[in-house]
Amino acid sequence: MCAFFSYKIFSHPRISSLDYYFRLDDDSFIREPTCLDPFEYMHVNNKSLAHRSEGEDWPFVTGGMWQFANKYANDHPDVESRLLGNQWPWLPHRDSPDYGLDAWIPSYGGNFEVVKLSRFQTPEVKAFLDNLASDPTRFYTYRWGDAPLRKMTAYMFLNVI
Numbered sequence: 001m002c003a004f005f006s007y008k009i010f011s012h013p014r015i016s017s018l019d020y021y022f023r024l025d026d027d028s029f030i031r032e033p034t035c036l037d038p039f040e041y042m043h044v045n046n047k048s049l050a051h052r053s054e055g056e057d058w059p060f061v062t063g064g065m066w067q068f069a070n071k072y073a074n075d076h077p078d079v080e081s082r083l084l085g086n087q088w089p090w091l092p093h094r095d096s097p098d099y100g101l102d103a104w105i106p107s108y109g110g111n112f113e114v115v116k117l118s119r120f121q122t123p124e125v126k127a128f129l130d131n132l133a134s135d136p137t138r139f140y141t142y143r144w145g146d147a148p149l150r151k152m153t154a155y156m157f158l159n160v161i
Contacts, residue, residue, distance in 0.1 A: 009021070010088050020042060022038060022039070023114075042049045042114055049113065051110070052109040054106070055106075057104065057105050059064075061142070062142075064101070064142060065105050078124075079128075088155045108150050127158070
């Protein structure tokens with residue numbers, strides 16, 4: 001599930017004709033009617049991502065994620081610049097070989113989100129997601145989750161501030 005929602009969803013043929021997707025996991029609830037159409041709101045306000053909450057993911061499921069983000073940013077100055085502009089909360093000592101190994105990482109609540117697909121299908125985001133997917137141990141051994149990766153992707157490629 002984490003690999004699917006982190007990157008596979010953006011190339012899935014069943015959503016190729018959609019502008020947005022709305023994700024509700026089995027632990028999500030809409031408890032009362034709302035007058036707000038989330039798709040209209042996203043479109044009218046030129047939004048790319050809506051989520052339920054923000055938090056952090058535990059170090060035992062993010063091992064190496066800080067190092068991955070750091071290396072990707074160092075290798076891509078435009079990403080580094082966007083992260084800086086979006087105030088990504090880098091940890092101190094980014095040059096340390098064990099950077100972030102025991103640290104929590106910022107995360108969105110991924111069980112309720114609305115995503116504008118085109119913003120996550122650009123060549124720049126696709127290159128990042130291909131890099132992410134190039135090592136399956138990230139998902140199947142270290143259990144990297146889609147929620148912190150979605151936040152990381154947004155901070156790397158969207159204007160979140």
